[in-house]
Amino acid sequence: MINTVKIGLVSISDRASSGVYQDLGIPALAEWLDQALSSPHHTISRLIADEQALIEATLKDLVDTEGCHLILTTGGTGPALRDVTPDATLAIADRIMPGFGEQMRQISLHYVPTAILSRQVGVIRKQCLILNLPGQPKSIKETLEGVKDENGKVLVNGIFCRSALLHSAVRRPLYRNPCSHRCQFQTQIRH
Secondary structure, eight states, rough: OOOEEEEEEEOOOOHHHSSSSSSHHHHHHHHHHHHHHHHHHHEEEEOOEEEEEEHHHHHIIIITTTTOEEEEEEEESSSTOOOTHHHHHTTTEEEEEEEHHHHHHHHHTTOOOGGGGGOEEEEETTTTTEEOOOOSHHHHHHHHHHETTSOOOEEEEEETTTOOOHHHHSSSOOSOOOSOOOOOOOOOOOO
């Protein structure tokens, strides 16, 4: 019997959390996951302000209490003083996974030169992988899917392709369609 994968989705935005505008990050993440994942999964969503203590508490709750296998955050990764998502993520981490931040910036630099200012990180807390994604839906999708040329050939893999850590974190096949990667879990992702 396959257990359901628990995925935490956290949108970090002062204005969206206070009702100034509608959050677009969580719907973009949920839509992408629903299209890409083939394994049973359950998402737990949180829309919160860009406050370090609140972000830390939310991430801890999603891992320690809710038992999430994966948490994707969106927003709060820039250089502004209020952008503290990476700081909060690092504060609750057991291990830092620097390759994820490097890969996300490499992908984003193909689209926008200001991606070099991103402070996105990837960490592990207990058995959960936590990734900080950009705040805009278009950028979220680009980061997840990678860079393709005009013919659809993959130039830079998205962050989940070739990620044995993600597969081992959830311990089961996840994705619907194949990419260039095959792992021991026969995981596949759409490109």
